[in-house]
Amino acid sequence: MTEPSNPPTIRAVSPAPSTATILRRGSHNEFVRISGILRKETVGGAILLAATVAALIMANSGFSDAYYAFRDYKIGYAPWHLELSLGAWAADGFLAIFFFLAGLELKREFVAGDLRSVSRAIVPVAAAVGGVIIPAVIYTLINTVFTNTETGAETLRGWAIPTATDIAFALAVLAVIGSKLPPALRIFLLTLAVVDDLLAIAIIAFFYTTDMNVPLLLLAIVPLALFWMVTHRFSHIFKSQAWTAWVLLLPLGFIVWALVHGSGVHATVAGVLLGFAVPVLRSKRSGGPDAGPGLAEVLEHRIRPLSSGFAIPVFAFFSAGVTLGGVDGLYQALTDPVAIGIVVALVVGKPIGVLLATFIVTKTTKATLDPDLAWIDVIGVSLLAGVGFTVSLLISELAFGQGSPHDDHAKVAILVGSLLAALLATAVLRSRNRHYGRIAEKEAIDSDKDGIPDVYQPDQASKS
Template identity: 60%
Template sequence: MANKPGPETSDGPPGAPSQGQTRPLIGWGSYSESRRIGEILRKETVGGLMLVAAAAIAIIWANSPASDAYFSLRDFHVAIGPESWHLDLSLGHWASDGLLAIFFFLVGLELKKEIVAGDLRTPSKAMVPVMAAVGGVIIPAGIYALINMGSATALHGWAIPTATDIAFAVAVLAIIGSHLPSPLRIFLLTLAVVDDLIAILIIAVFYTDEINFVPLALFVVPVIIYAVLAQKFRHFLGTHAWAPWAILLPLGLVAWALLHASGIHATIAGVVLGFVVPVIISKEGQAKGAKHGLAEDLEHHLRPLSSGVAVPIFAFFSAGVAIGGAEGFASALTDPVTIGVVAGLVLGKPVGILLTTWCMAKFTKAQLDASIRWIDLFGVGLLAGIGFTVSLLVAELSFGIESEHNDHAKVAILSASVLAALLAAAILGVRNRHYKRIEEEASIDANADGIPDVYEEDSNKR
C-alpha cells in the first residue's frame, strides 16, 4: 500500500525522522475530508483558468494603443448612497473592496469548516500546515524587508509576498495534469486557508490608517443579527429556500458598508460573516431530512460567483499595469521592490514552508507518508508562491494605485507567479507518473466498505 514505509522515504533532509517511526507528519486524513477538498479544488480549477485569462487580457490591454480606455474604465467612479457612506468609488475599488468580499466570505466559510469539521479541529493534525503557513509568511516577509531596508516607502510593502492564491495554484495543477496525492492536496488547501487568514489579519492590523469607531461599533449589530438568523436558517427546508438569501444578503451588505465606512478594509466583513455561519447539522436537522447545512448551501451558490466572476473581475482591474516596453520592464526589474517580491514568493515561500515542516518532523519525531518525498513539499511550496490575488490587493494597500512602486510590485507579482508556476510544474510534472501510481494504489478498497484502505490505515496510525 502507498502508506507503508518504503524507499520513497529515504531522501529527506539530514536529521529527518527514521523510517521506524510511523506517526505521519502529513498523512492521508479522513476519506470524507479528502473528498471534500478534492471537490473544492475541482471547482477552483475553472475559476483559476478564468483568473489567468482575465489578468492576461488586462496586461495586453494596458500595454496596447488603447491603454487609455483601460485606465479610464478602471478609474471610472460610481457613487452609491449619501457622501457620508464613502461609497463614491472607482470600478477598480469596487472590485477590490466589494467583489473581493465574496472571495473572503468563502475564506471565512472554509476556515470555519476546517476548524469545526476539518483538519484544523485536531491540534496534532493542524499543527503542521499551520506552522508551515506561518513559516511561509515570515520568511518571504523577512527576505523582502532585508532587500528594502534602505527605503521606508518600499518597506511598507513587506506583506506583498506573504499570500497564496489557491485558485491560480489549482489552475497550474489542472494544466500539468497532476495526480497530486491526497495528503499533499489537503496540506496545500489547509495551508492556503491559514495563509489567507494571516493575510486578513495583516490587512486589518497594518493597512488600516484611521479607524472611525462609530460605524465600527455599528458594524457589530448586523453581524450579531446575521449570526442569530444564520443559526435559525441552518437547516432551512421546504419551498421557501429563498428566505435566507432575502434576509441575510441585505444584512451582509449593511455590515460591509459599515466596515468600509470605519476605515478597515471592507473585505474583512466577508471573513467575519462567513465565520459566523453554522457548519454542523444538528440532530433536529437530520431528523427533518437535511443533508447539508447553511454553510454548504451558501458555498454551493457563491463559489461559482466568486471564482467565475468576482475574482477574475478583480484580477482584470488590478493586474493591468503599463510596463513601458522592454526598457520599462528592465527598469521595474532593478527596483528593490520587484526584487523583494520575486525573491519572497519564488524563494521565500517554498523555503519557509519546507524548513518549517522539516523542523516539525525533527522535533515531533513524525515522518512523511511513504508516498511523499521532500521534493514534493518543495513543489507544493512553489505552488504556494503563486501570490497573485491577495498579493495584488496588498500591493495597492501598500503603495496606492497611482504609485510607481505599485506598478513595479504588480510586475513582480505577475513575474513571480509565472516563475513559481513554471518551477512547480517542472518539479511536480516530473513526479506525476509516481503520483498516478499512488492514486491508483490509494483507490484500493479490499474490504469493500466504501472507504479506500489507505485512509483506514492512516487513521489507525493516529
C-alpha cells in the same frame, strides 16, 4: 444559482489517532471534497488567467486610456465612503466575497474536517505562518540594503505583498499538474493558502488601516450578531429554500460590509467575519449532522462559482492592468528594489518558510513524514505556495497607491514571481505526479463495491 446534486455530507470526524506522523492520509469524504474544489478552481483559474491577460493587453495597447478611464469611473453613494471607482468596488466589494468563502472553508476544515485534530492542523498552520514571516523578512532586508534613506520608508510599506498564496491560481496549477498527488498534499496546500490569506487580511487590518472610525466599527457588531443568529436559527430553511438565504442574509451582510468599509478597516475583513459566523454542522433541531450538509457547505457550493468565476477575475481585470513601457520599462520595473524583493520573496522566501516550518514541526514533535510521501513532495508544494496574486495585488495598492510607480513595479514583480514559482513547482511535481499515478491505479480497488476505495478501509485493504 442552483445547488449541486448530492453534495458530500459534512460530519464531525473523530480526532485522528495520536501518532507521530504528519501529512498522513485523510478520510475519503475529505478526498472527495478536495477533488471537487480542485475541479472548480481549475475553471476559475483559467478565467482568472484570461482576465489578467486581457487587462495587460488593454493597458499596453491603444485601449489603455479607455481601460484606465473605465477602471476609475466612480459610482455609488457618497456617505460611508461608498462612492467608489469600479476598481475600488472590485477590490473592496468583490474580494469580500472571496474572503467570505475563505472564512467558510477554514471554519469548516477546523470544525468538521480532517484538520479538527490538532496533530493534523498544526502542520499547515505552522507552514502558513512560516510562509508569511520569511518572505516578509527577505523583502524587508532587500529594501533596507538597496534603497536610500529617502525612499526606504516608502518601499518598506510593501513588506506584506509577498506573504499570501493565491488560492485560485495555486490550486488550478496543482489540479493540472498534480491530479494524482496524495490528497494529504492537496489538503495541505489548500489549508495553507486559506490560512496565509487570512493572515494577510489580519495584516491589512492592523498595518494598512488609517483614520479608523471606531463608532462605525462598533456599530457593525449589531448586524453581524443578527447575521450569526439568523444563520444558526434558520439554517434548515436556507437549505430547502435557496431564495431565503439571499433575501435575509444578503442585506445583513451588505450592512456589515458597508459599516466596516466606512470605519476605515478594509472591507474584506467583513467577509471573513461573516464567513466565521456561519454554522458548519446542523443543530439538533435541524436533524443533526446526519440530516445532511450544514449551512457552511451549502453556501460554499452556491458561492464558490460566483467567487472563482466572477468576483476574483473582475478584481484581476481591474488590478492587473499595468503599462509595461516596452523592454526598457520592464527592465526599469524589475530593477526596482520593490520588485526584486517581491520576486525573491515569492520564489525563494515562500518555499523556504513553508518547508522550514514543516521541518521544525516534525523535529519539535518528534514526528515523521508519512511513509507514503517524500520530502521532495513537500518541496514541490512549497514552491507552489509562491504563486501569489490576488491578495498581493490588493496589498500593493494599499501600500503604494493604485497607479503609482512602485505599485506598477510591484504588480509586474507579482506576475513574474508567481510565474517562476509555478514553473519551478511544475518541474518538481510532474514527475511525482506520474509516480503517484502508478500507485493510484493499485489503490483504486473497491472489492466490496461501496464506492470507497479499499485503501480508505483498512479491513478491506488487508483482504485485497
